[in-house]
Amino acid sequence: EIVMTQSPATLSVSPGERATLSCRASQSVSSKIAWYQQKPGQAPRLLIYGASTRATGIPARFSGSGSGTEFTLTISSLQSEDFAVYYCQQYNNWPPPYTFGQGTKLEIK
């Protein structure tokens, strides 16, 4: 099973600043990684897939990069609605499981 490790566990950033979240895979997952945003009491929402493709309706301030084992989600200028928990997920191996990282909580500084 591929293990996904996210860092940091908690990130404190001020509104308007840039946030950089990291995700590392225990083995290569090519570019088959997705990022999700989850707010309290809500279901996760797909932000990025294929490591760098924004999902439908996702603002351009969200961007993803990386391949192989190292991936980054960047939020260029934080808005109040961006403070949430973010998960990465790999979907490279078959059959499942498609494993998730443990999450990064993005909080207001």
Add this chain to the structure above:
Amino acid sequence: EVQLVESGGGLVQPGGSLRLSCADSGFTFSSYSMDWVRQAPGKGLEWVSYISSDSSTIYYADSVKGRFTISRDNAKNSLYLQMNSLTDEDTAVYYCARENHGRYDYWGQGTLVTVSS
């Protein structure tokens, strides 16, 4: 508009059973693989089970294998999860999710399953 609506959660005693449903609309349900993903209170996301579009391929997480059964009815646009021999470790919000080439592009709102005596 794509909608996934789970139901069937609730309080159940250890060793008991529960059947979750996920009613789907706004897309061609029979064309997509579907999954169940759960989230224990205050914890991260855990994949539970996968079913292909025609039900021919099914997978389970080791933690639920032999106890949970995933199924679907394409005529009713519905996904199901039969959960037996429940333990307190199964306490979680259960989400159904549409799988689109590996990524989960739509999620239901979740249904809470609480296993407790």
